[in-house]
Amino acid sequence: MPSNKRYRILSTRAVDPELVSSAAEQSVDIIPQAFIRTRPRVDDRLLQQVQQLLKEKVTVVFTSVNAVNAIQNLYFRILPADAVTEQANMPGWDVYCLEGATKEALSRTAIPHNITGTAANAAMLAQTIVRNEEKGPLVFFCGDRRRDELPDILRQRNIGLNEVIVYETTETPAVTGATYDGIFFLSPSAVQSFFSVNHLAQHTVCFSIGPTTAAALEQHTNNKIIISTGQRMADMVQTAIFYFNNIN
Template sequence: MPTVLSTKKLALNQKELLLNSRIGLVEYDAITIKFIDFKLEDSKIGNAIFTSKNALKAIERKNIAVENCFCVGEKTAAYAEARGLKISARADNAKELALQIVKEHAQKEFHFFSGNKRREELPEILKENNIKYNETRVYETSLNPRKFESEFDGILFFSPSGVKSFTEKNPLNTTAFCIGETTATEARKHTDKIIVATKPAIENVIAKVVSNLKNE
């Protein structure tokens, strides 16, 4: 029976997708998230950019009201919608969201709620196109490296930080199943065995695992 390692602890229904396909699972959290104490001059934000669900959770803790959300990822947008927030734009990655803002919302002013590991594409595109924005760091991502003696038939990665954490103590000598191209770019530094999910969602990563390993 093939066995995979997930660099993020999965929900029960997600585990069942693997186990019901007779694929063994080992899981751990390759990264940890810590919320930062921050202050804003205004507790009401007109247009807020969120590239992760963690940023939404951070402002939720501070009771900050947001009129319009601009989100990266289906799960981020779904989390916002579940809390009654209006989604004005969504995209699969930060670059796509930035280009969408430039094309359709260039006259607006934004507040970008970010983490310490955020990439540069979105801020750079906004600056290049003279779009006004403020940025507040609201959470920190830290690596949680762990050595594994076992070999796996695949590793599930959900962020570039997860790749960095795993490879700090382990070689990446098996297939990397990645949630998106940004994560895959980091994994390609260590292997050419890359499979990218069709959509940036955990379930889609698992679907790729199942389709590739189910009959092994």
């Protein structure tokens, strides 16, 4: 990367300041601007439902960090952090989840669980569930704007799936008023929100967190789309740095 050339990337989601600083040292300036807002659901019916599920040996599915964080929030409302006896008596959940950030978020929770299977995206996770001959019903913790791939595949195979909406997504579009060398997209909802009020310059590269988000991008732009090497924001940042280091 030429020392006199700096690259500007807009991130449609917040970025850890340490990642921003690390990228800046390699001539990549990341400007965060959230294009969606997520809000965990908290109501009596949902609390009772999750409380009951914690008492059961169930198989659950997570395809987003937001769902994991929402369940963690409910868990601490149901069970105080010092309730050691109650935690010990929980059977624990068998969990299918996405690799990367979702799995890492689960590892940080206090919820008793065992990872049964992982995959890079929702469609592949559904195929893993099918291969493991799960009969269901499985519990799918998701948002109110979840994608159809996983539920459709499981229902085609007659695998029962109970969807529990634990967070809500709201688009927060904003006109950028600037030109960027690259843009980070981490969900189809962020893609929709961004393009509802913005257009891309021809040279702007779209960096996608995965194939599902890339497919959403293809519906809005013909610009170059590069899929991140992993599911974490750190992977996205490194993918962009590698790209800009090697385009000349």
